[in-house]
Amino acid sequence: MRNNGFDALVDEVSSFCDKHHIEVPNVDEAFILPGRSRRNAPIKTNLHHYRVELFIYVIDEQLTELDDRFNEINLALYSSCAFE
Template sequence: MDAQYVPQGRSRRFAKQATNLHHFRVDIFLEVIDLHLQEIDNRFNEKNMELLTCMASLSPRGNFSSFDKERILKLASLYPEEFSCYDLTALDLQLDVFLDSMQNDERFHDLQDINSLSMMLVKTRKHETFPLIHLLIKLKLILPVATASVERVFSAMTFVKNKLRNSMGDQLVNDCLVTYIEKEVFLQVSDEKIIDRFKYMKTRRMNL
């Protein structure tokens, strides 16, 4: 690794004089690390980090050691259609009772994630006692799935609605996206069933 680095496929005159150790550590390894850090910064900006921090405040790990009522209320305020001003006030009252109830119940002491917390709340029927908290937990559980689904749709849209098909209507775009994204499901449908579907949609002069 202390030997002089020899570039492959290009002249040595234009290559930077460095050892093999410097080349692989600085020019390759650290360069890749910087690219990963830049990608993480682009994906997890300040708002996303704040959202993740608020979501972590409901984690049951360590007997709810990261519980933070203010952050949980802030998380609920991000769903105005689900939590009205009255609901936020009721949620504030529920959170105080919720923490005491969880820490005094041995069935909730060994939980490690929000998924197990949701299942234990239903199992012990405490989701009926704390309906707003259970609603917030459900919204938190579906958020990663919803986010991934949206990114999947936008990624597929670059293939479906390209420059050659830029004038597509909303309904046609929606239909094409569904068939493109769920291609594994549609591949199970036989050509005969598709033909029969179009044949019986309206009367035609010729049989398909």
């Protein structure tokens, strides 16, 4: 999901937005944080912001949460039960 899921998600969201007449930002345009001056804003694209700063961050947080909940013993028990 982390490596290949973003493009599929963008396609799905874009389709939904088109269907409901919601404006979709151009991923190649510069991302400007709302409320910030354009003069001092770091230069990054919408694609970078949504893919790296949001999507990958959320995926990493979910993986961390799963790692914290399920230790190696739980995973071994699950694996042995799931494939019997």
